[in-house]
Amino acid sequence: MFIIPTIRLALPDEAARIALMSREYIEFDLGWSWRRGRVLQAMADPTINVAVAHAGDGGLLGFGIMEYAEQHAHLALLAVAPAYQRxxxxxxxxxxxxxxxRLAGLEKIRLEVRADNPGALAFYRRLGFAATGRSAGYYGGVMDAVRMEKSLRLR
Ligand SMILES: CC(C)(COP(=O)(O)OP(=O)(O)OC[C@H]1O[C@@H](n2cnc3c(N)ncnc32)[C@H](O)[C@@H]1OP(=O)(O)O)[C@@H](O)C(=O)NCCC(=O)NCCS
Incomplete structure (x- = not known):
């Protein structure tokens, strides 16, 4: 069944679920760095948005964490539960x-993605991101990252 999720800022009592989703869907086979406390810190940081997507029945099906700086934004994490992907x-x-x-006039969004994740690389390319380089051992010294960015400037 195709769902149109509701998206809003995350609430503190959702931090544990977000951390578990990060461990399960993003940080698997790596150290678990986005634990509940770090997610709560991100929620409290005025330069960071922690967003959650909910299905009609209220279940949390995905989340994303983006940090906004002077010139650019940085996507820290994004995941959708397997049953709701595509x-x-x-x-x-x-x-x-x-x-x-975009509203703040930032120039670009940057992110890193696991080099062993072709699905996510295709997803970000589809959304207008392009690879700009590779960072060896970016994830705990054991996994490379592909760096990607997307310009927000109108061409
Ligand atoms: C990457 C991820 C967030 C994409 O979420 P999603 O809800 O499945 O993506 P969407 O349905 O919005 O996909 C939009 C488009 O991106 C592309 N895309 C998405 N997933 C893809 C995949 N696995 N392979 C190839 N293309 C893909 C497709 O073009 C898709 O459009 P289509 O389904 O009409 O062909 C999700 O697969 C995920 O959570 N993966 C595990 C965690 C992860 O890798 N996070 C990203 C790194 S932090």
Whole structure:
């Protein structure tokens, strides 16, 4: 069934679920760096948005964390639960997190993605990101990252 998720800022009692999703869907086989406390810190930081996507029944199906600086924004994490992937939720979450960056006139969004994650690389390319380089051992010294960015300037 195709769902149109509701997207909003995360609440503190959702931090534990977000941290578990990070461990399960993003940080697997790496050290678990985004634990509940770090997610709560991000929620309290005025330069960071922690967004969650909910299905109609209220279940948390995805989340994203974006930090906004003077010139650019940086996507820290994004995940959609497997049962809900390829239904547009990831693109909607990215659009929601991207909107404030556009409104604020930021130049670009940057992110890093695991080099062993072709699905995410394809997803970000589809959303207009391009690879700008590779960082060896970026994830705990054991996994490379592909650096990507997207210009927010009108061409
Ligand atoms: C990457 C991720 C967030 C994408 O979320 P999603 O909700 O499945 O993505 P969408 O449905 O919005 O996809 C939009 C488009 O991106 C592309 N895309 C998405 N996933 C893809 C995949 N696995 N392979 C190839 N293209 C993909 C497609 O073009 C897709 O459009 P289509 O389904 O009409 O062909 C999700 O797969 C995920 O959470 N993966 C595990 C965690 C992760 O890798 N996070 C990103 C790194 S932090």
């Amino acid at each position: 239904q547009g939720a990831g693109a909607r979450l990215m659009g929601w997190l991207e909107a404030p960056a």
